Amino acid sequence: MRGKDFGELSAFIVVAEQRNFTRAAKQLGISPSTLSQTIRNLEERLGLRLLNRTTRSVVPTAAGDTLLARLRPVMDAYDATIESLNEFRGKPAGLLRITVAPPLRFVLPSLLGKFLEQYPDIQLEIAADGANVDIVAQQFDAGIRVSNRIDRDMIAVAITGEWRLAIVGTPSYFARRGMPKTPEDLQGHNCIRLRLPSGATLPWRFQRDGKAVELAVSGSFVTNTDTIIERAVLGGIGLAQIPRAMFEGEIKRGQVTSVLEPWLPVMPPFALYYPSRRQTPAALKALVEFLGKEQRRRRVTR
Numbered sequence: 001m002r003g004k005d006f007g008e009l010s011a012f013i014v015v016a017e018q019r020n021f022t023r024a025a026k027q028l029g030i031s032p033s034t035l036s037q038t039i040r041n042l043e044e045r046l047g048l049r050l051l052n053r054t055t056r057s058v059v060p061t062a063a064g065d066t067l068l069a070r071l072r073p074v075m076d077a078y079d080a081t082i083e084s085l086n087e088f089r090g091k092p093a094g095l096l097r098i099t100v101a102p103p104l105r106f107v108l109p110s111l112l113g114k115f116l117e118q119y120p121d122i123q124l125e126i127a128a129d130g131a132n133v134d135i136v137a138q139q140f141d142a143g144i145r146v147s148n149r150i151d152r153d154m155i156a157v158a159i160t161g162e163w164r165l166a167i168v169g170t171p172s173y174f175a176r177r178g179m180p181k182t183p184e185d186l187q188g189h190n191c192i193r194l195r196l197p198s199g200a201t202l203p204w205r206f207q208r209d210g211k212a213v214e215l216a217v218s219g220s221f222v223t224n225t226d227t228i229i230e231r232a233v234l235g236g237i238g239l240a241q242i243p244r245a246m247f248e249g250e251i252k253r254g255q256v257t258s259v260l261e262p263w264l265p266v267m268p269p270f271a272l273y274y275p276s277r278r279q280t281p282a283a284l285k286a287l288v289e290f291l292g293k294e295q296r297r298r299r300v301t302r
Helices: 005-016 021-028 031-048 062-088 111-118 173-175 181-189 228-234 242-252 284-302
Strands: 052-053 058-060 093-102 123-126 144-148 154-158 163-169 204-208 211-215 240-243 257-259 270-275
Touching: 005 021, 005 031, 005 052, 005 058, 005 062, 021 031, 058 062, 093 284, 111 123, 111 284, 123 284, 154 284, 163 242, 173 257, 181 204, 211 270, 228 240, 228 242, 240 242, 242 257, 270 284
Parallel strands: 093 123, 093 144
Antiparallel strands: 052 058, 144 270, 154 270, 163 240, 163 257, 204 211
16 A cells, blocks of 8 residues: 555545544644545545535545445554554553543543653543543543443443542632532522533532432533633632542642532542453553552552
8 A cells, every 4th residue: 555545545534433624634633624635635536525525514425434444444453563563662652542531630640640751652642521532433542531431342440449529619708608508508609610512511419318419500600621610719709519639738728618528429430441452552551550550559558
């Protein structure tokens, strides 16, 4: 296969799977116009239309579907062949693309620095996304999500223990608005809410008599980023429900106060997950083993 052919066919696979030129171009590291021209060149060379394009969608034609079905096993075999060369390296190497649910600092603390120091030939690309990403279609090597949100056909490895939510606010906020005594009291408070990729806002979670309860709260501040939530809380804007680990230091220092603790649930562990493949990339194997060892070490030292 000539180099130009390989490049065009690889670009076609990404576009056909992403069904979006902008996302595909971002994944390939080129401009959408360059990618569009690459696909046009491929179609002209083959004398076939491979993709039907509209202003809203990109869908493979019948010929495109056939080409994709035939190419995917070939490309998978190519990737496996290249990956097999890692057996001749002293240490695992290559690029690892991982999608992670926010908040990043809770799920991946200083661990990744230690990992990259241990494996200097591995490159990590981390994409934060609150949506449940299809890691196969979007060509991620692995993802990190709360374990109860991971599809059953994935291999999952817990990388944290169970964790607690917290509802926090600054002393200055509570001085103005008072402290809630029950979840229902939150109706009189300014609750900082998280916007989900779907457009909905995340309900706040509680437990009562051993049962999970969700409560729709309201407030004047909504964002889709956990770092902005943190700054809004510290700025005294309102209350937020977040993983307690995000504010553990501030709680101990008295910068924020945790309330309604008896009503807050224990959440399932976060897990690293990846497709069940015959051959797992050496770099991913190294990350799985590293995170597993770190989790076991934290359990022993507690």
